[in-house]
Amino acid sequence: MFLWKYYRPLFLALTFGASSMGMANTPDGKKLYTQHCAECHGKKGEGVEDEYSKPLIGDWPVTKLIHYVDRTMPDYDPDLVKGKEAEAISRFVFKTFYQKPELFQKDSKIQLARLTNRQFRQSVSDLFAQFMGTPKIDEYKAGLRGKYYNAEGMNKKKKMHSERVDPKIAFDFGKKAPYQQMNPKKFSIYWEGSILPRESGWYEFFVKSPNGFALRINKLDGRPSIDEKVTAGVMRESGTKIFLLGGRPYPLRLDYHKFDDPNASIELSWRTPVGQKEIIPTEFLFTKMVNQSYIPQQKLPPDDSSHGYQRGIQVDQSWDEAITYAALDAAQFAAERINQLARTKDDDHQRKKKVMEIATQFVRYAFRQKLSEEDANFFIKSRFNDQTPLHVSIEKIVLMTLKSPRFLYPEWQALEKKKADSYVVATRLALYMWDSIPDNHMHKQIDVDHFRNKGHIESQAKRMLQDPRSKAKFNDFMLHWLEMKTKELPSKNTKRYSNFTPALALDLRRSLFRGIEKAIWEQNVDWHNFISMPSIQFNDRMANYYGLPFPTETNTSGFIPLKSQKMGRVGLHTHPYILASHSYAEESSPIHRGVFVSRKILGRTLRPPKEAVSFSNADYDPNWTMRQKVTALTKPANCMSCHDLINATGFTLEGFDTTGRTRTNLGTKPLNLATEYLDENGNQRKLDGAKGLLQEALKSTRSSKYFIEELCKHLAKQPIQSYSDINFLELSKMLSSRKLTIKDLYLKIAMQAATDDFVFNN
Structure with missing residues (x-):
């Protein structure tokens, strides 16, 4: 005790002095940020117009932030901030606002906007x-119903010989008739039914024949869409262009006749908004004739x-x-x-x-x-x-x-209005679920005051979810989310990949959408099942290219399901269309694939590059692998701020070539698919190929959060923060924990957004 009393003042002095010296040697992060960073990023990280306008937020761990600031900041002179000063600034930024996006959220309100x-x-x-x-198909018999007639003189329908369903219109009768008992010189055929396109956009229809024909698309009266009734005797092709809304059936009628022409043949083909000219596949044709629709044809x-x-x-x-x-x-x-x-x-x-x-x-x-x-x-x-x-x-x-x-x-x-009423709720439900107006049924429900009750509104939303317009709108969202809306079909070097034809690329695109439609609307899958994609739709052309057996008997669509593992696939990101779309014409592209996977599958944030860097094979040793080339290209520190994530994910997909075929070697060199991946919590993880990437995605909640935000913006055309009744965190937890299917997520977002600020009756 005596010794302690004696040494206590000295001990405190030494301790306090050492602490003061330590504090003096510790840089002031806030002061350094104000000195070196605020000019471009704002005093509170809010961003500065004409400099770095976006808020200084992200999902990097603090260790990566320190490393990045040390090597690249400030960008006008990276040597100004190094070592402890870089660490002090980084920790100040990280603690104060970097992972707090809510600080920068303005009071978001529903904005007045015109119809898209x-x-x-x-x-x-x-x-x-x-x-x-409303045009509806309630009898899903594929193909067009054809009525075959013997003709005489100007009477093209003298006597009907036969009636049958034709899966597609591509006939070459030559000098013969469709049936032996028919007159080979004079006969006529009348096909009718409906066509159901998957996507919205401009469609071109073509009829090719040396004989007489008339085609009607979404026209039951007036002048035909294509009018070539007078037989010419020589082969000719005529076309027409029309805008169609996806997910909506349209009446189709094709009249055809031969009258003493040398030969008889006819083909009905189309070119979809993204695709090549082809005979219209059976999966889009149905025997049921539907009502005509009025579709605005004006280019907007x-x-x-x-x-x-x-x-x-x-x-x-x-x-x-x-x-x-x-x-x-x-x-x-x-x-x-x-x-x-x-x-x-x-x-x-x-x-x-x-x-x-x-x-x-x-x-x-x-x-x-x-x-x-x-x-x-x-x-x-x-x-x-x-x-x-x-x-x-x-x-x-x-x-x-x-x-x-x-x-x-x-x-x-x-x-x-100050408060949402029944008409507001109905308007929003129709707009968010259908991109349309409330129908007659909804108006009747409002008239009897059913739209004041939560149960009745929910039953209306469930009814609307079963309507083809909901499916069509979700398909439109998937085009956006998968970055396929404005992309042309992937094309490859014809010398190296001669069998990768535009027809195959179109099959791959349809394969992807058929799989997504079935998973969400028929199987009612959850988020994990969706991005895992346990099965893939494939047809004979895909089977031939990817080396798979294909049964001789298939359904009318030509597609059948196959377990993904049998095709060497592990997840949505390994579907061959996605892989081929995010590749170069001759080589795979870890960068394009990495960006897609990082954002869509992992839900990570990527900043747009300050400057675009072009890639050219000629700049590198021809013996190098794509991994070596990309590593060299993205080596600069300002690139690696994002490319450590992009490269790590992109390299895991190098087990697939530019067309999406599996491979283990590149030339004589075995491929190394293992990468080091820094997750959102700053943990270094090892990813071993596409399977490891999928496992990482299934552990994370970020991808489901990103998906929910994107879906809400697409449904409502407003930020998710505009709706106080949408419980974003709860929806994210339910989706990532498999307590909510994607179809039910669609319903919940539309319901919660539509009834925002609405007072229900008990």
């Missing part, structure tokens, strides 16, 4: 379908995609002109079919009354709510008088309605 191109076309089409009938300027998803933000002269012309076309269509829409006739003494009633319904559906007396007078009653023909009145009403902000700005209705 897809929403406009879908809404107008469904608006007319309320009166023309592209939507704003600066936020990573399409939004109706830009309103300029080109958009206004395009919408005006589209509205004029719709008005003319309605005027020409006024009797059909109003279910009346010219001599009907109640014709005017019926037309006015249908006009009132048209405006109500378009504006998504009941009309006030003032609105009814302005938009409808004032347009009818004894001097104006009824078709002119309808033309004016349709034009005014489709040009009205109340139709073009669907959120206007919600933003005008």
